Structures are given as C-alpha cells and as structure tokens.
Amino acid sequence: MPASSRTGFQEVRDEVLQRIQDRVWAQGALLPTELELAEEFGCARATVNRALRELADRGIIDRKRKSGTRVAVTPVKQAKLEIAVVRQQVEEMNAAYRYALVAQTEKASPDWLTAQIGLPQETPVLHLKCMHYADNRPYQFEERWISTAAVPQVRQANFSDVGPNEWLLAEVPFSDAEITLSAEPADPTTAGFLDTAPGTALFRMERATWFQGQPLTFVRMTFHPGYRMTTRY
Amino acid sequence: MPASSRTGFQEVRDEVLQRIQDRVWAQGALLPTELELAEEFGCARATVNRALRELADRGIIDRKRKSGTRVAVTPVKQAKLEIAVVRQQVEEMNAAYRYALVAQTEKASPDWLTAQIGLPQETPVLHLKCMHYADNRPYQFEERWISTAAVPQVRQANFSDVGPNEWLLAEVPFSDAEITLSAEPADPTTAGFLDTAPGTALFRMERATWFQGQPLTFVRMTFHPGYRMTTRY
DNA sequence: CAGTGGTCTAGACCACGGT
DNA sequence: CCGTGGTCTAGACCACTGG
Numbered sequence: 450m451p452a453s454s455r456t457g458f459q460e461v462r463d464e465v466l467q468r469i470q471d472r473v474w475a476q477g478a479l480l481p482t483e484l485e486l487a488e489e490f491g492c493a494r495a496t497v498n499r500a501l502r503e504l505a506d507r508g509i510i511d512r513k514r515k516s517g518t519r520v521a522v523t524p525v526k527q528a529k530l531e532i533a534v535v536r537q538q539v540e541e542m543n544a545a546y547r548y549a550l551v552a553q554t555e556k557a558s559p560d561w562l563t564a565q566i567g568l569p570q571e572t573p574v575l576h577l578k579c580m581h582y583a584d585n586r587p588y589q590f591e592e593r594w595i596s597t598a599a600v601p602q603v604r605q606a607n608f609s610d611v612g613p614n615e616w617l618l619a620e621v622p623f624s625d626a627e628i629t630l631s632a633e634p635a636d637p638t639t640a641g642f643l644d645t646a647p648g649t650a651l652f653r654m655e656r657a658t659w660f661q662g663q664p665l666t667f668v669r670m671t672f673h674p675g676y677r678m679t680t681r682y
Numbered sequence: 683m684p685a686s687s688r689t690g691f692q693e694v695r696d697e698v699l700q701r702i703q704d705r706v707w708a709q710g711a712l713l714p715t716e717l718e719l720a721e722e723f724g725c726a727r728a729t730v731n732r733a734l735r736e737l738a739d740r741g742i743i744d745r746k747r748k749s750g751t752r753v754a755v756t757p758v759k760q761a762k763l764e765i766a767v768v769r770q771q772v773e774e775m776n777a778a779y780r781y782a783l784v785a786q787t788e789k790a791s792p793d794w795l796t797a798q799i800g801l802p803q804e805t806p807v808l809h810l811k812c813m814h815y816a817d818n819r820p821y822q823f824e825e826r827w828i829s830t831a832a833v834p835q836v837r838q839a840n841f842s843d844v845g846p847n848e849w850l851l852a853e854v855p856f857s858d859a860e861i862t863l864s865a866e867p868a869d870p871t872t873a874g875f876l877d878t879a880p881g882t883a884l885f886r887m888e889r890a891t892w893f894q895g896q897p898l899t900f901v902r903m904t905f906h907p908g909y910r911m912t913t914r915y
Numbered sequence: 916c917a918g919t920g921g922t923c924t925a926g927a928c929c930a931c932g933g934t
Numbered sequence: 935c936c937g938t939g940g941t942c943t944a945g946a947c948c949a950c951t952g953g
Contacts, residue, residue: 457941470855470893482919493943498920514920515951523851526765528861530913534756618756622703628761630911632865632885650883652865660703678863680763690922715938726924731939747931747939921949930940 695733
C-alpha cells in the first residue's frame with residue numbers, strides 16, 4: 450500500500466471543494482448523489498455524508514432531500530468574528546494590560562436601555578465605566594449596564610481589580626447575545642478617556658446578552674482611534 | 683411509549699448544553715465519557731460523539747484524547763458575520779437598489795496595494811469606483827482593485843450595469859479572504875459621494891481575496907453615516 | 916410514489932497523549 | 935500501556951419533497 454491511508458471524510462471534503470473551485474461543478478450544478486460519490490471514493494455513504502455536511506455548513510453547497518446537492522449560487526460569505534476578552538487581546542499584542550474602574554453607580558434603567566434589551570420598566574441597573582490600557586496607552590473605553598435583578602450577586606462584586614467583562618464570564622452563564630458594530634464620532638467624555646479630539650472617528654462594538662430570554666447586561670465598547678478588527682475565512 | 687421519539691443527537695446536544703448553562707457541569711469540569719453518556723441517554727456512542735463534536739465546534743467544550751471532555755473555561759465567543767452582496771442587503775431593507783459606476787482606470791498597482799495583498803511589483807490592476815444607493819440615498823462607496831493578470835477576463839467585463847462584486851462572485855472562484863473592519867473619518871471625496879461632511883465617522887470594511895495563494899482583488903467599502911452591522915450568536 | 920438526504924446503530928480499529 | 939476521543943463501516947429506517 451502507498452503511504453497515504455484510505456479515503457477519509459477530509460479527503461472527500463477537500464476533493465469536492467477542489468472540484469467546485471475548479472469549476473468542475475459550476476455554480477448551481479447538481480452533484481452526484483451520496484451513494485455515487487461513495488462508490489467513486491471507495492468509502493461508506495456516511496463518510497461522504499459527513500464531508501458534504503461540512504461543506505453545507507460552510508455555505509458552499511445546498512442540500513435538499515429528493516432534489517439532491519447543488520453548488521451554492523451565492524457562496525455564503527460568513528466570517529467568524531472571534532470575540533476575545535480585552536485583556537487577552539492586549540496581551541496577544543505583547544503589550545502590558547492595565548485596567549481601571551472609572552465610575553460605578555446604581556440607578557433605574559434609562560428608557561433607551563429598557564427598550565433596547567427588553568428590561569421591565571424601572572428596573573435597577575448597575576452602571577459601570579471602565580478603561581483598558583495597552584502599554585499605558587488608551588485601548589478601550591467600556592461602558593456597561595448590568596441588571597441587578599437578573600444578576601443579584603453583582604452587588605457583592607468588586608470591580609476595582611477585575612473588569613466586569615471577566616467577572617461576568619466567570620460568574621454568569623448566558624445563552625444569547627447580539628453584537629452591533631458601528632463607527633461613531635467621539636463625544637467629549639469619550640474623547641477625554643481615549644486621549645483624542647472630540648469628533649474623532651471611533652470603532653464601537655455593542656453587545657446585549659440574555660440568559661434564557663432574560664436580559665442580563667449591555668456593554669458599549671469604544672476603541673482607540675485607528676483600531677482595526679480583522680478576520681479571515 | 684410517550685409521544686417523543688427516541689434520543690437523537692440534537693436532544694443530547696441540547697441537554698448537555700443545558701447542563702453546562704445551569705452549571706451542573708461548571709467551567710473546566712470534566713464531563714462523562716462518550717460511552718457513559720451513551721448509556722445514560724440510551725443511544726449509540728456515535729450519536730453522543732456527534733452531539734459533543736458540534737458543541738466543540740462552537741467552542742463550548744474542549745475535547746482531548748485520553749484527558750476527556752471539559753467545559754471550556756473561556757467560552758469562545760465567535761459570531762458569524764454574514765457578508766451579503768450589497769444589492770441583497772439593500773433589498774432586504776425593502777429599499778430600491780441602484781448602482782452606478784463612477785470611474786474605471788487601469789494602471790500599475792500602487793505600492794501600498796502591492797504590499798497589502800502580495801502582488802508582484804508593477805502588476806497592472808483595474809481600479810474601479812462605484813456607488814450603491816438605497817432609495818436613492820447613498821448607501822455605500824466602493825473602491826476596488828482587480829489584478830488583471832490573475833483575472834484577465836475582467837478586461838472584457840462591462841461594469842456599467844452590474845457591480846464588480848456580483849460580477850466577480852459569478853465569474854471568479856476564490857478560496858481565501860481577509861476582512862478588516864474599522865472606523866475612518868470621511869475624506870473630501872468620499873464625503874461628497876456619501877453626501878456628508880468631511881471628517882464624519884464612517885464604517886469601513888476592507889476585503890482582500892486570494893485564489894489558491896494568488897491575489898485577486900482588494901475592495902474598500904465605506905458606508906453611509908449611521909450604518910450599523912449586527913449579528914447574533 | 917419513489918429518490919435523496921438525515922440520522923441512528925453496533926461494532927471496529929486507529930491515534931493521541933497521560934500515567 | 936491503555937483510556938479516551940476520532941473515524942469508518944455496512945446496513946437500516948425515516949422524513950421530506952418533487953414528479
């Protein structure tokens with residue numbers, strides 16, 4: 450036997466992908482059935498199934514019972530955004546991470562927040578402002594609201610040393626989140642924290658988080674000027 | 683027998699996820715082996731395997747041979763960014779889509795581009811400027827460079843009616859891409875196209891594309907003021 | 916109705932990596 | 935060494951859907 454082992458699902462997956470990229474099977478074209486491919490590759494149908502399922506998950510092909518498998522007309526471009534904790538991001542740049550708590554108050558949820566994440570009216574929320582630094586240069590200004598009804602233990606937490614992001618990750622399970630990315634001009638306060646001029650274009654990421662339908666927290670992260678978020682696919 | 687059918691991989695997957703969210707298995711905790719779970723759920727090991735594999739793909743659990751399966755300490759927050767064609771985006775908002783070609787020139791690749799996507803020096807590139815409108819209001823300003831060496835048929839293409847984005851998707855296969863998101867102040871030209879003031883904070887997405895290692899195209903998409911990109915997970 | 920993918924099974928062997 | 939996950943198989947039945 451040659452060194453290469455027998456046909457595995459990865460080989461099938463890669464070979465099919467290759468044929469699609471090389472236009473052996475053009476866009477919208479019908480692929481052979483799983484059974485036919487299994488015969489061609491000399492493996493079980495389950496192996497072909499797994500290979501094709503992975504390609505379908507990536508949006509490369511469309512599968513329908515009875516109709517068969519087709520090359521997707523619009524290859525779904527889905528990029529994975531890796532959302533890391535700020536400290537990790539900074540440390541991966543080989544920069545020294547520093548965190549500072551700026552302000553902490555508890556009050557009734559403002560109306561815009563109530564509406565945005567679906568809180569009951571007059572719910573008390575803990576409002577935090579924090580700064581994250583990389584090598585002592587401003588990296589991210591974080592403004593966060595936490596529902597004290599949904600996360601009662603937050604009252605005992607001390608955010609002087611550990612940021613609310615890491616605390617919540619460790620303490621509170623969550624099931625769903627919604628992320629919004631945008632570009633915003635720096636307001637005077639944010640500009641001050643990020644050591645830039647008001648009006649500067651800043652990259653912002655907002656995230657609302659729920660646990661089994663119950664709103665937990667909303668965070669607005671505004672990054673230093675020039676910040677870029679990159680991903681591959 | 684109760685109405686619910688027999689145990690499938692989705693039930694196993696959801697039940698395991700539930701137990702993790704409910705902290706039945708805390709962060710870093712060791713889960714039972716596949717064999718044990720298969721016994722508990724009354725199904726084959728392959729079924730448990732598929733359930734756990736999906737959770738591992740989502741970053742919920744970490745699996746290692748011999749060590750076993752553990753709840754991930756830092757649940758990898760990976761959001762899928764769906765990158766749709768501009769026309770689709772606009773039409774999904776129930777707005778009328780309009781496209782216009784602004785300029786088209788062919789010249790040697792500028793140095794910054796050569797470096798950015800790894801083109802050989804002095805490579806000729808086709809440079810396009812386009813506008814995309816939603817209900818006749820500026821939606822996106824697109825600036826694109828296409829390697830005419832890698833995509834020779836681009837010389838015959840007519841970009842008066844169909845945007846380069848859609849043309850490339852239909853004509854040219856590609857295998858890899860790198861996406862960068864940022865916030866930029868509007869330069870005078872862009873501000874003019876997007877009908878806003880210079881310096882306005884604008885959301886920008888850049889994408890470089892390769893086919894089997896060969897650079898094909900680079901596109902810079904700058905969106906109208908107030909644009910927001912949203913995703914869930 | 917019949918073709919195609921979707922899933923499950925019971926068993927098997929392999930590969931990695933702690934002990 | 936040997937436990938655990940990774941994968942493959944041959945066969946089976948089911949579910950959806952186009953004709």
